[in-house]
Amino acid sequence: DQQVKQNSPSLSVQEGRISILNCDYTNSMFDYFLWYKKYPAEGPTFLISISSIKDKNEDGRFTVFLNKSAKHLSLHIVPSQPGDSAVYFCAARFTGRRALTFGSGTRLQVQP
């Protein structure tokens, strides 16, 4: 049973516009969430994270929002750039567990 779900396999946006990537989770024990970015032929690299005690975390063009009551988080990229084209994975962890549980990823294509 998938505890972290990314229901949109792909997303296409125009350069300069906002990209919104969504993630839902089912395990209420999760208390830390991360986004990873993956280019072809490379491993996933950390992008941004958020603790469950916060509802927003911002780092430059990237902002992650967390809605605990809805068990939903989203990654906003503003403005989107062609170099942002990659697969984005949502991941979650709960205190006491070292490993991350991943979603299946969303492929973002930013059109010039």
Next chain:
Amino acid sequence: DAMVIQNPRYQVTQFGKPVTLSCSQTLNHNVMYWYQQKSSQAPKLLFHYYDKDFNNEADTPDNFQSRRPNTSFCFLDIRSPGLGDAAMYLCATSRDAGVSEKLFFGSGTQLSVL
């Protein structure tokens, strides 16, 4: 640069022929993980080591084994690969410093089973 290195990048094996994938790290991290990722699916944790302490996931098949001879190296052994074991295998590391700790990934080994 400190990093996680996986070799080989591509591995082809025959059905039932044992295969070993390797991972090394220069980050000096306590924890090393092996994830399996099949096409368009979520990376799935197989097991991890905390130092020399092996932690298996409940649903990892017995066909998958791992060794960690020292801090820097970790191996994934598939004793009798089946067609369903064809996947990308990702090695990752982390410190063991709490819930906010990030994982650092290698580039992965793409395994094909003929």
